[in-house]
Amino acid sequence: MTVTPAQIDVLSKISTATITTVLLKKGLRNVWMRGTMPVRAGQKRLVGPAFTLRFVPAREDLATPASWASPISTRAAIEAMPEGCIVVADALGTTDAGIFGDILAARMVKRGVAGLVTDGVMRDIAGVLGTGLPIWCRGAAAPPSVAGMTFVGWQEPISCGGVAVFPDDIVVVDDDGAVLIPAALLDHVLAEAPEQERMEEWIMREVERGVPLPGLYPMNAETKARYEASRKDVTS
Structure with missing residues (x-):
């Protein structure tokens, strides 16, 4: 390949x-x-x-x-x-x-x-x-x-x-x-891994701000919404 x-x-x-x-x-x-x-x-x-x-x-x-x-x-x-x-x-x-x-x-x-x-x-x-x-x-x-x-x-x-x-x-x-x-999974990794990295970088910033881990890592619905909003702010 x-x-x-x-x-x-x-x-x-x-x-x-x-x-x-x-x-x-x-x-x-x-x-x-x-x-x-x-x-x-x-x-x-x-x-x-x-x-x-x-x-x-x-x-x-x-x-x-x-x-x-x-x-x-x-x-x-x-x-x-x-x-x-x-x-x-x-x-x-x-x-x-x-x-x-x-x-x-x-x-x-x-x-x-x-x-x-x-x-x-x-x-x-x-x-x-x-x-x-x-x-x-x-x-x-x-x-x-x-x-x-x-x-x-x-x-x-x-x-x-x-x-x-x-x-x-x-x-x-x-x-x-x-x-x-x-x-056979190369395309999948290429599609998913960069987003996984971005998400974990955001979570690390939240940890550095003092946010507790429950609900943050892994994300609950509220945290996921905050993350998505932050992504929109970056791309807008």
Whole structure:
């Protein structure tokens, strides 16, 4: 799925917390990828289509350094990554083997990859940070991926942090982690999320004025009428 610059601009102003609320109202509870936290403070919110990578548990005849030269390898997958994608790697929650190091991260930067999300960890962390690639993960470990995992493919459905991720679903990442927007619900989120943000900003201003929470959050009918009136005043 192609995400337009205009859609990215809208979503870049919407928090992952708001997106989870909007999707919850549609019945989707499991969209936040567990363990995907920013590797450094201050990483800006990113939006992009998911480019998926899949690892399975290591098997000694397959998970070897020689596999790095295989046609089915992380190296080959990186060369297929389109500019602007957010790579989402199913690392099985493994925390004792890093999926990528600094060299692969540097190549991803050269490919124009927007960011990397994984429920696993990175290695060569100082070098990885030096590449400037925005990363959301569980931390760092020295051993290479083949010490704990076997890479088996890309651009297929995966599980990352307990969430089903399909290629070209939309990923939004910020300080709260990574959230998935199913491609079929992108238009709904684009329509509903900006209003949710405006409403919560108004509620926050009311809290700062000293208004009690009952009837304010969530809004009762009277509060909703006050909110709607304030919106008319802004737009008139």
